[in-house]
Amino acid sequence: MKKTVVWLIVLTMLTSVLSGCSSKPGGKSEVSYEDVYYGAFSADYKTLNPYFLTSAAAYTIVGNSMDGLVENDKYGTVVPSLAKEWNNNEDYTVWTFKLREGVYWVDHLGNKTEYEVTADDFVEGIRYIADPKNGAKNFSTISKVIEGLYDYYWDLDDIDEGEDIGKTREEVLASFEETVGVKALDKYTVEYTLTSSTPFFLSYLIIELFYPMEKAFLDKVGEDYATSMDTMLYNGGYYISTWEMDKLIVLTKNEHYWDKDNITVKELNFQKVGDEITSLEMFQRGELTGCGVSADQLKALKGTEWEKYIFLKDKTTVNFWFTMNFQSKNQEFKTFVNNLNFRKALLHGLDRVKISAIYEPNDPEFFIRNTIIPEDTLYDPKGVDYTDYPNLKSIKENNPYDPAKAKEYMLKAVAELTNPDGTIKGLSPQKIDMGNIAEFESDAKLPVELVLATTTDPIETKKALLIAEMLKQNLGEENIKVLVGYAANSFQDEVFSPMHFDMVDDSYSFRFADPSANLARLTTDGSLNEGGYDIPEFDRLVEEASKENDIEKRYELFSQAEKYMLENVYLMPYMTGGGSYSMSKELPYQTPKGGFGLTRFKMKGAKIQNKPVTTEQYNELRELHEKEVQEKFGKGK
Amino acid sequence: MKKYILKRSLQSVVTICLVIFAVFMMLRMMPTSGYFTRDDYLNMTEEMRTVYLKNLGVLDPPLTQFKNFVTKLAQGDLGRSITVYPKLNISTILKEKIGYSAAFGLASMVISMGIGMPMGMLMARKKDKFIDHLGTGYAVIVRSIPSLIYLFLVQVWVSKIFNLPMLFYKNRPESWILPALSLSLSSIAWYAIWLRRFMVDEENREYIKFAKVKGFSQKYIMRKHVLRNAMLPIAIGIPSDLLLIISGSLIIENLYSIPGMGGLLISSIKQMDNNLVQILVLIYSSLSVIGVFLGDLLVVLVDPRIRLSESEG
Numbered sequence: 004m005k006k007t008v009v010w011l012i013v014l015t016m017l018t019s020v021l022s023g024c025s026s027k028p029g030g031k032s033e034v035s036y037e038d039v040y041y042g043a044f045s046a047d048y049k050t051l052n053p054y055f056l057t058s059a060a061a062y063t064i065v066g067n068s069m070d071g072l073v074e075n076d077k078y079g080t081v082v083p084s085l086a087k088e089w090n091n092n093e094d095y096t097v098w099t100f101k102l103r104e105g106v107y108w109v110d111h112l113g114n115k116t117e118y119e120v121t122a123d124d125f126v127e128g129i130r131y132i133a134d135p136k137n138g139a140k141n142f143s144t145i146s147k148v149i150e151g152l153y154d155y156y157w158d159l160d161d162i163d164e165g166e167d168i169g170k171t172r173e174e175v176l177a178s179f180e181e182t183v184g185v186k187a188l189d190k191y192t193v194e195y196t197l198t199s200s201t202p203f204f205l206s207y208l209i210i211e212l213f214y215p216m217e218k219a220f221l222d223k224v225g226e227d228y229a230t231s232m233d234t235m236l237y238n239g240g241y242y243i244s245t246w247e248m249d250k251l252i253v254l255t256k257n258e259h260y261w262d263k264d265n266i267t268v269k270e271l272n273f274q275k276v277g278d279e280i281t282s283l284e285m286f287q288r289g290e291l292t293g294c295g296v297s298a299d300q301l302k303a304l305k306g307t308e309w310e311k312y313i314f315l316k317d318k319t320t321v322n323f324w325f326t327m328n329f330q331s332k333n334q335e336f337k338t339f340v341n342n343l344n345f346r347k348a349l350l351h352g353l354d355r356v357k358i359s360a361i362y363e364p365n366d367p368e369f370f371i372r373n374t375i376i377p378e379d380t381l382y383d384p385k386g387v388d389y390t391d392y393p394n395l396k397s398i399k400e401n402n403p404y405d406p407a408k409a410k411e412y413m414l415k416a417v418a419e420l421t422n423p424d425g426t427i428k429g430l431s432p433q434k435i436d437m438g439n440i441a442e443f444e445s446d447a448k449l450p451v452e453l454v455l456a457t458t459t460d461p462i463e464t465k466k467a468l469l470i471a472e473m474l475k476q477n478l479g480e481e482n483i484k485v486l487v488g489y490a491a492n493s494f495q496d497e498v499f500s501p502m503h504f505d506m507v508d509d510s511y512s513f514r515f516a517d518p519s520a521n522l523a524r525l526t527t528d529g530s531l532n533e534g535g536y537d538i539p540e541f542d543r544l545v546e547e548a549s550k551e552n553d554i555e556k557r558y559e560l561f562s563q564a565e566k567y568m569l570e571n572v573y574l575m576p577y578m579t580g581g582g583s584y585s586m587s588k589e590l591p592y593q594t595p596k597g598g599f600g601l602t603r604f605k606m607k608g609a610k611i612q613n614k615p616v617t618t619e620q621y622n623e624l625r626e627l628h629e630k631e632v633q634e635k636f637g638k639g640k
Numbered sequence: 641m642k643k644y645i646l647k648r649s650l651q652s653v654v655t656i657c658l659v660i661f662a663v664f665m666m667l668r669m670m671p672t673s674g675y676f677t678r679d680d681y682l683n684m685t686e687e688m689r690t691v692y693l694k695n696l697g698v699l700d701p702p703l704t705q706f707k708n709f710v711t712k713l714a715q716g717d718l719g720r721s722i723t724v725y726p727k728l729n730i731s732t733i734l735k736e737k738i739g740y741s742a743a744f745g746l747a748s749m750v751i752s753m754g755i756g757m758p759m760g761m762l763m764a765r766k767k768d769k770f771i772d773h774l775g776t777g778y779a780v781i782v783r784s785i786p787s788l789i790y791l792f793l794v795q796v797w798v799s800k801i802f803n804l805p806m807l808f809y810k811n812r813p814e815s816w817i818l819p820a821l822s823l824s825l826s827s828i829a830w831y832a833i834w835l836r837r838f839m840v841d842e843e844n845r846e847y848i849k850f851a852k853v854k855g856f857s858q859k860y861i862m863r864k865h866v867l868r869n870a871m872l873p874i875a876i877g878i879p880s881d882l883l884l885i886i887s888g889s890l891i892i893e894n895l896y897s898i899p900g901m902g903g904l905l906i907s908s909i910k911q912m913d914n915n916l917v918q919i920l921v922l923i924y925s926s927l928s929v930i931g932v933f934l935g936d937l938l939v940v941l942v943d944p945r946i947r948l949s950e951s952e953g
Contacts, residue, residue, distance in 0.1 A: 050726040057677065135691045141683050160691050226720070230728040247810075248725070248736050250899035274807065277894035284796055285806055495681055496673050511682065530682055 037611040038269040040589070041292045043276035043285070048252070051243075052229035053211045054132050054139040059604075060273070065211065066604035067254055067271060068239040072100050072125070072193075072208045074602035075595040078632055081205045084602070085120060085215070085238070085261075086193075095200040095552055100125075102191040106261050108217055108236035111243055115259045116220075120238050122187035124215035129185045131216055134176075135160045144514055145212050148204075150184030150196040200552050206516030209600030240266040240607060250275055268609050286586060292611055293587030298364055301584055312586045314621040318370065320377040320513040320598035321580025322521075325353070327573075328505050330535040333435050335451045336505040338420055338427055345416035346572035349506075352409035352477035353470065355402060355577040361466055363582065372579045374399050375525070375565055376518050380598040383554045386636040389518060394562035398569055406477045413478040417449065425449045437503040440488030450484040456497075456504035459489050466508075499533055507533075510580055514599050518561035519549055525568065536573050588612045591621055592628035648936075652929040659925045660918065664709065667914045668702040674912030675723060696722060698914070709918065718919050723911040724904075730919050733904075738886045741893070741900035745885025747816070748823035755824070756831025761867065763832060764839035775836070779829035788891060791822050795895055808896040819896040823889055831874070838870035868942065875942050880931025887924060 044060035053065050072086040086100040106120040129149065132139035133156050146153045155175065162172045170178075180186065184196030197204065207213060217236055224234040232246040240262065241254035254271040257263065276282045279297055286294035287309065296304065296313055304310055327346065331337040339345040359367035372378070374390050378399060381389035390399045421427050430447035441454045453474070457467035464487075471485035488504070490497040498504050511531065514520050524531040526542045541564055548560035568574060590610040597603035616624075672693055676684070684692070693699050697708070712719060718730040725733055763775040782790070798818060799806050805815040842848065843866055851861050888902030905924070908916040940946055 049724065050728075052727065055726055057679070136695055138692050138695055140680050140692065143684055143688055157687075160687075163691075163694070226727060227729070228727075230725075230732070248733070248899055250897060275897045275899070276807065277897055280792065281795070281806060281895070288806070290806070493671070493673060495676070495678060496671050499681070500673065509678070512679070524682075530685065 035613045036267075037292075037588070037613055040268050040271045040606065040609065040611055041290060042271065042273045043282050043291055043294070044273055045276060045278070045282075050229065051235065051246075053214050053216075054128075054137070054141075056141075056211055056601075062601055063273070063604040064243070064252060064254065066239075066601040067241045067606055068237045068243060068257075069211075069214055069601075070239045071211075071214045071601070072102075073205055074209060074605065075597040075600070077592060077594060077596055077608065077628075078635055079596040079598075080635075081209075089205075091204070095202045095204065096197045097194065098197070098204055099188070099192060099194045102193065103261055104191055106238060107259060108220070108238050109242050109257055109259050110236060111232040111246075113242050113244065113255060113257060113259075116236060118217045118220060118236065120215055120217075121190050122193040123190075124217055125193045125213070126180075126185050126187050127218040127221070128212075128214055128216040129183065130179055131221070132212055133159075133179070133183065135163065139212065141210075141212060144210065145207060148197055148201065148207060150198050151182040152184070153198075155179065155183050199549070202552055202554060202557070203515065203517040206600070209597065209602045210515065211601050214601075240605070241271060262607070265607050268606055268611060271606060292589055293585060296584040296586060298362070298584075301365065309586065311617050311619070312615040313584050314586070314591075314616070314618050315366065315369070316581060316583055316585050318372075318377075318579040319581030320380050321510050322372060322375065322377060322513070322576055323508055323510045323578040323580065324375070325349075325506055325508045325575040325577065326504075326534040327575075328502055328507075328534050329537070330502060331454075331505050332437055332503070333441075333445065333452060333454055333505055334430050334433055335427055335445050335447065336453055338430060339416060339451050340505070342416050342420055343571060344412045344419065348409050348412035348416060348478055349474070350403050350409075350572045350575055351405045351412060352474055353575065353577065354404045354473055354477075356404070357469060357473070358466060359578050361462060361469065362578075365584075370579050370582055371402060372576055373401070373403065373569070375521055375568065375574065375576055376561075377513055377579065377598060380513065381516055381518065381558070382636065383558055385555070389558050389562065392558055392562040394559070394566040398566065409477045410479065413482050417482055421449060427451075437488065438501060439497050440490060440503040441486050443486065450480065450482050452505075453483055453485045454488050454503075454505040455485050456488050456490060456494075456507045458494060459491055464489070502533075502535065508577070512599070516599075518558065518565065519545070520599075522561055522564055522568075523549065525574070534573070538568070538571070538573060541567050541573070586615055588615050590616060591624050645937075648933055652933055655929055656922070656926050660922055661706070663921045664706050664918055665702055667912075667917060668698075668705065670912060672698060713922075719915040721908075721916045722913045724908050724913040724916055730916055733916070734901075734919070734923075737888075737899060737901045737904065740898050741888030741902065742886045744816075744820055744823055744892075744898065744900065745888065746882075747820040748827065749881065749885060751820060751824040752827035752831055756828040757835055759828065759832040760835030761839065761862075763836040764843070764866075765862070767836075767840060772836075775832055779833045782826050782829045787826060790825070791891060791895060794818060794822050794825075806896075808898045815896075819892055819898060822895075823892050834874060835870060838873060839866050842866045842869045872939060872943055875938050876935040879934035879938055880928055883927040883931045883934075884924070886927070 042063075044058075046058050046060060048060040048064060049057055051061055051064055053069055056062055056065060070084045072084060072089075073081050074084040076082045083103075085103055085106060087103045089098060089100040091098045102120070102122060107115045108118045108120060110116055129152070131137055132142050133152055135156055136159075142156070146156060155178075158168060158170065158175045159172065161168050162170070162175065184198075186194045186196075188194050195204070201207075215238070220236050221228055227234045229235045232243040235243070237243065237257060240257055240260050242257050243252065244255040245251060245253035251272070251274045253273075256266050256269045260266060276285065276291075279295060279300065282291060282294040283296065283300055285291045301313065304313065327340050327349070328336070329340055331340065355371045356367045359370045363370055374395055376389055378388060378390040383389070390396070426448050430445075432447050433445045434442075435445050435452075436442050437454060440456050443452065445452060455467050455470060457463045467487045471487055474483055474485050498507060511521065521531065522545050523529060526532065526545055527537050527539065528542075544560065544564035544567060548557055548564055551557040551560055569576075588611050590612060593608045593610050595602050595605045595607060673681075675693060675696065675698070676689060680689070690699075697705060700708075709719070718734075721728050721730055721733060759775055763772045766772050795806060795818065798804070804818055805812060807815065808819055809815045839862075848861060848865060851865060852858075886901055888898075888900035888904075890902040890906065892898070893900045893902035905917070905920045907913075908920065
């Protein structure tokens with residue numbers, strides 16, 4: 004027994020000594036910069052094949068080890084990368100790029116290979132994704148951009164289907180150079196011919212689908228291409244020097260890189276860390292360069308020495324919006340949603356700030372977004388933000404939440420759609436079957452049933468219940484009854500594909516520098532029209548805008564289309580993505596910036612301090628950055 | 641005996657084939673939307689999704705697909721992963737992952753048997769004494785508290801106290817200690833508590849009392865009679881435990897970031913990586929069947945009273 008007591012004492016002493024020893028950051032020592040970035044990834048980086056990227060982790064790896072024709076700088080402007088200069092014809096349909104000479108691909112040992120990056124490599128990249136056999140999933144983003152590409156793809160597919168199109172597969176493959184609008188004019192000149200005038204074409208080039216590929220190497224490795232570090236080649240600032248699946252990936256500085264002076268950090272070391280508790284602890288022990296801080300962790304860190312290091316990251320271009328089902332199987336909702344007053348009642352009845360607070364309890368207003376196209380992303384030549392165009396400015400700045408208005412519009416809708424005895428005009432009782440999501444008897448009377456589809460994820464469930472309560476209070480219990488339906492397995496199969504919902508929300512990303520990136524996908528036939536609305540006026544406005552080459556006029560027309568969409572409430576944007584709390588030793592605003600594409604993940608110019616960045620320092624750097632941006636772009640911004 | 645082994649082997653093969661066929665067909669009955677993420681749905685058109693599926697070969701009739709699968713398998717080609725590690729050879733995936741899980745599984749088995757069994761024997765011998773209560777207390781705590789809680793505590797606190805790394809690193813042996821230990825915590829208790837129970841049962845048997853009366857030493861009785869008989873129920877499980885160490889542990893591998901097999905089957909099912917699911921099911925079911933088979937054989941070795949076929953009895 005005595006022995007045990009002695010052991011306990013020794014252990015306790017040991018603990019206190021060791022914890023006393025652990026390094027505490029924030030001393031007054033001088034700032035120095037570190038050579039290695041230690042990052043973490045939680046989800047698996049499934050593949051590093053540049054044409055199949057799926058996760059942010061993979062984007063970071065490929066973005067840093069591969070270069071395209073152009074890239075973003077730290078202000079978000081497009082600057083030369085592998086292309087040193089370019090020009091376009093008057094109507095923006097032919098773009099010619101002059102490549103940097105003497106850039107070679109390197110292998111996973113950092114050695115220069117025999118392969119030079121030439122115009123052919125850019126042609127081969129497109130050839131690779133244009134073959135349906137290679138299964139590049141994001142292909143549709145650019146399939147209609149380059150002349151002839153769409154037809155080439157579907158010709159090959161028809162042949163694979165066994166259809167006779169009068170040509171063999173080999174003939175179609177051989178016709179690539181003539182039919183598809185990408186050509187190597189000489190060793191260092193590549194030319195793209197586009198289907199329609201595309202003044203924002205440069206922003207497509209930072210999407211991975213436009214990245215070059217070395218054909219000779221691809222032929223050598225065949226189907227194993229990019230499944231390991233030695234079956235890919237690199238032309239970026241780093242090459243992959245270690246790749247242990249699901250464990251560790253190390254990028255080492257490429258000494259043959261054309262812009263190696265701007266590669267300030269010598270090694271990027273990413274390891275898998277399973278959960279946020281571990282990553283926070285590792286950051287505190289100095290084993291990671293940065294870490295995210297969840298809402299719960301934020302509460303726990305308040306009042307500790309770590310509080311002064313927590314900063315709020317910028318919002319992203321990802322947008323959350325509510326979709327309403329205009330073809331709902333639920334007859335009551337279908338009748339109501341096709342009434343503008345009811346949609347306005349929903350718009351004014353949803354308290355976005357309260358919803359946002361589920362994710363970000365400390366500063367929920369910061370994340371509200373009322374427009375479809377994100378702010379701070381698109382600027383016209385005068386430096387005016389697209390969302391500041393007169394059509395959108397007031398929508399952008401005014402939170403539509405207003406319970407009084409909501410009630411008023413609801414009563415108007417009720418007056419228009421129901422008989423005095425509370426029955427809904429033109430409907431008779433019916434059984435509603437929405438598969439796993441909801442099954443109920445519709446009595447064709449008020450209150451209107453609204454099926455809100457959600458998942459069993461605790462946060463999503465909380466959000467759905469909150470919305471249900473909000474609508475009940477703001478539109479009146481006698482008018483609306485929200486039924487929350489849960490998808491247990493696949494949201495796509497149970498909710499979106501069969502349209503088993505009345506209202507649902509999801510997040511949507513933004514892919515290139517033009518309002519059409521999302522607005523053209525929201526047309527009646529667009530892939531983002533998941534609520535099945537039919538709005539010819541919007542389609543017409545988008546089509547008209549798409550044809551306009553003058554950026555200012557183009558934005559003006561698009562903003563008109565967006566205004567139409569939002570004023571008629573065919574869709575309800577409410578929140579931005581991103582903007583999580585973090586701590587880091589990496590100085591902010593030093594690396595390439597952007598709302599989409601691959602180059603925003605580059606670590607070019609990164610600076611890593613030997614101690615965490617304080618909130619104060621972070622804010623100072625942000626102000627400095629904003630000032631620089633303002634000087635660069637003039638007063639418009 | 642030979643006849644028995646032959647019969648059992650045949651039965652095992654049939655079982656494995658049935659399992660594979662059933663799993664293969666059931667996977668084909670799943671909706672094909674599982675091959676796509678939500679983003680894929682937003683980015684791909686309906687036609688493009690069809691093209692993609694067709695190129696994967698999953699639109700062929702299930703029996704044709706099964707035939708292709710078996711022919712390839714016979715040629716030693718395990719195929720390529722579809723969604724979990726797109727286009728990567730499954731044999732490469734397994735080669736990289738099995739080693740980690742097997743190493744930790746084996747270490748944990750050695751640790752848990754090495755500590756658990758002597759602990760169980762000690763507890764049985766000192767029944768109702770302090771040491772027995774201590775052991776029982778440990779077992780109750782470890783088996784009743786959700787493992788995630790104490791595993792987290794071990795990772796965060798023990799690593800701090802002994803200045804050990806929080807994650808596993810291949811080239812730092814000190815980082816292997818915590819995961820191996822964590823993996824054993826619960827099985828130590830399992831071995832200890834069951835061995836104690838069987839030994840205590842055995843000790844109350846008439847023949848033991850008789851041996852005591854005959855004047856054999858306590859040590860001799862324990863070793864020759866009690867332990868041997870008490871080992872019997874435990875021995876049956878050892879071969880399959882040993883074979884299935886390659887399946888890895890979901891929680892521990894995630895916690896210490898060990899790139900092993902834990903969770904691979906689950907994620908491949910979730911992401912509908914049918915090629916990977918088939919191979920994993922093939923491996924796991926074969927190992928289970930073989931494990932049970934070997935367990936039966938082992939029992940004969942431990943206890944000569946047991947005969948496997950009646951004709952020889």
